[in-house]
Amino acid sequence: xxxxxxxxxxxxxGDSLRLSCAASGRSFxxxxxxxxxxxxxxxxxxxxxxxxxxxxTNVADSVKGRFTISRDNAKNxxxxxxxxxxxxxxxxxxxxxxxxVGAYHFTTxxxxxxxxxxxxxxVSS
Numbered sequence: 001x002x003x004x005x006x007x008x009x010x011x012x013x014g015d016s017l018r019l020s021c022a023a024s025g026r027s028f029x030x031x032x033x034x035x036x037x038x039x040x041x042x043x044x045x046x047x048x049x050x051x052x053x054x055x056x057t058n059v060a061d062s063v064k065g066r067f068t069i070s071r072d073n074a075k076n077x078x079x080x081x082x083x084x085x086x087x088x089x090x091x092x093x094x095x096x097x098x099x100x101v102g103a104y105h106f107t108t109x110x111x112x113x114x115x116x117x118x119x120x121x122x123v124s125s
Contacts, residue, residue: 001025003116005095010122011085019080021095021116028076029053032103034112035069035080037091037121046107047093048080058104063089085123092118 007019023031034049048059048069057069068081078095096112098104103111 001031001097001114003095003114005116005119008119008121013086013123013125015085016083019093019119021078023076029073031097033071033078034096035093036096036109037093039091044109049104051104052101087123087125090123092120094118
């Protein structure tokens with residue numbers, strides 16, 4: 001599967017952004033999808049994941065209540081709606097795909113074999 005993330009940009013604290021990740025290749029509905037982020041000088045951090053059907057999600061505590069992950073299997077796209085952005089949300093955001101149907105339960109990057117190129121989100125104070 002090939003993944004392409006887009007939608008990042010420069011915003012002010014409190015603003016919203018929606019990231020999208022378009023997938024091509026094997027049937028999208030067979031991939032567990034996730035978003036990770038990496039801030040400058042920091043390790044890659046789990047943000048959110050979503051099951052094959054989209055019914056179940058897993059969201060990091062650091063963004064819970066502000067970020068929502070969703071997917072549209074008909075459009076081969078996964079989204080990350082980010083509200084109430086904070087300067088500490090500044091990072092490159094990556095979408096990732098896993099063929100393990102249970103991967104959405106876990107927050108480590110090693111569960112995901114396929115990664116997009118990343119999109120930069122910068123939040124100014």
